Amino acid sequence: MHRRRRTAVTVSAVALIAGAPLLTACGGDAHPGAAAVVGGQRITVAQLESRVDEVRTAQRNVTANQEQYDQVVAKSGGLTRSTLHTMVLDQVLDRAAKDAGVSVSRKEIQAVRGNLEKQAGGLKALQTAWLQQYNVPPSRLDDNLRTEVEAQKLAQALGIDMNTTEGQAVFWNALSKASKQLSIDLNPRYGAWDVKKSGRVDTKTPWLHEVTASQPTQA
Template sequence: MHRRRRTALVLTAAIAAAAPLLTACGSDAHPGAAAVVGGQRITVSQLEERVGEVRAAQRAAVRDEAQYRQAIARTGTLTRDTLQTMVLDRVLHRAAQDAGVTVTRKEVQTMRSGLEKQAGGGKALETTWLQQYGIPPQRLEENLRLQVEAQKLAEKLGTDTSRPEFWKALSDASKELDVDLNPRYGTWDVRKSSRADARTPWVRDVTATRAQQPM
């Protein structure tokens, strides 16, 4: 299970080091788009919908108002983290396709069963994924499929998900997809396959303010 546990962190590894959520003047180069990946737009509304799913799951999981506000404060960079994950999901999928990697439903179910056993049940696993990775219950299956994909890609490359060879494959996929972020969300670092903040003098940090706003 140790290898599986490391794999579960694949899509959050690059997120952990990211800086606070930033907002800047709008750009006409990205009207309505949070990012463009492989010519396909991730719209701002799609991003907001995904963030809303997490907030709704947090609200359902925590009835006490004080605890809910604490949960919001702990995930004050949720919008940035969610976009990072949405882009990285597509990059990982392209890298897996390039390597000829496919994933079956049985493989996903096998991983889920093992993780549920480790966590102490299906509900406990859903809670863990929500609290630690910002993945709401309805997205758990989708996320686990990507975890299997990452594990199989690493195996195909003869490495593991922590090694440079694995991240080189993601970097190559990022180049192929020509990832382009709306400047308000920063830029995409192709080498690291990770979002980076743009350094602009008119940008202000709104993380703390948003974290205190009730949903």
Template structure:
């Protein structure tokens, strides 16, 4: 990401991605989701949401501005959970494709996006406002951005085409099946017949151009 351009255009439209697998709706007390046998607890989810709310409060100039930020991110809990689950699915899909991400990859991504945003603080603000990512989670989010690009490159998937998107999400669906994603119904469903994930504010769920994918390949 040394070319001073973001790998994923911040203004790009969300990929109309299908939900990956149907959930069995198994009862898991205290769990927001179970992915690959590992629980994402309600407490963990709420902690992530609290991080974002604290960052929004710190960034607001007054109470009214904070309330406006809260209103604009009214689906934050659901979006955060979908992001946590999707990131784990992406990790599995990347592993299946032999993809790995280095610290240097993340540094290059950050440098390019900071150059576009106008600085480190400005990039944190963009990620907080557009994607509900707290500043302390920025590098984790950028790592996932790189991983998505590298997966697309490994699959030979040109994400500017319908065929490329289909290949990418086929790999994601396979990973989701392997992990047996089970979402707590209170947070929504994980069903291939629905498309609510397309509304989740997850940075890497964007159109990735072939040129951008090649930058981190």
């Protein structure tokens, strides 16, 4: 189950290991109430908090008591910022996929989910595994799988082998181009983007936080 997850979801995370910034911190004061601005559209702080609440509610529902829930929360203390990262990166990937003429059908998502359900031992087990390992609540499972299929199909459309450095570079260039088109602004209260460190990093402000791919699913 764990290995299958890595072969799928980490495709879209290839951007984290490339050699040029995808997102850069910008002045949050220019966009009051925004956690980020992507393609001129705001991801509001309220929207971000709502997504985080979805995860916390799901986590509470699968824990036996307050002590266990507190332990889960402690293990995912950076949830807000990692969630924002995911929300922004998903839009970057979606733009890159559209530029490459890639689309994802409902049938493809269902096929992937069906295969994973068999491996996990049922839908409930799959939902629990995704929540515990990747902070994906049941309500977002299909969205998450859609992103994975989209990343795989983008790699296929680009004609690249994601197991090679060259393939990863091409994939990154597509995401980098998309990010420039979207003119992404990341609110400094949530940090900045450091690609060399493969992720978001904290920024100092006066007022204040391996890649493999599976074959794409056939429609």
